Amino acid sequence: MTCDNVQKLTDLYLDSQLPEELTADFETHLATCKSCTSELQSLIQAHDFLLAGVAPAEVSPAFLERTTAKLYDIFADRLHSSAPKEFDRQWTLPFLYEDEPV
Numbered sequence: 001m002t003c004d005n006v007q008k009l010t011d012l013y014l015d016s017q018l019p020e021e022l023t024a025d026f027e028t029h030l031a032t033c034k035s036c037t038s039e040l041q042s043l044i045q046a047h048d049f050l051l052a053g054v055a056p057a058e059v060s061p062a063f064l065e066r067t068t069a070k071l072y073d074i075f076a077d078r079l080h081s082s083a084p085k086e087f088d089r090q091w092t093l094p095f096l097y098e099d100e101p102v
Contacts, residue, residue: 001026001029003029003036006030013040014043
């Protein structure tokens with residue numbers, strides 16, 4: 001693997017989204033390339049710094065309720081379609097109803 005390839009794949013590597021076979025090649029390259037290792041360490045530090053400075057977003061229950069209602073209105077025709085019985089629950093999975101078991 002080349003330094004150019006490592007630079008292109010670094011984001012995927014940091015997000016643990018790189019396939020296993022590429023991860024092995026990526027890490028093998030890092031073991032032999034001080035420049036790429038240094039760059040990766042800098043990105044890890046920046047990533048950690050940004051995560052520490054920003055609190056995770058919390059969604060209010062009111063927002064979830066409004067969004068669910070809007071989605072239900074938009075997709076109501078699909079939720080109550082004439083699909084075969086075995087597919088009745090397919091469109092209702094994202095929506096929870098208090099009177100129905102999950």
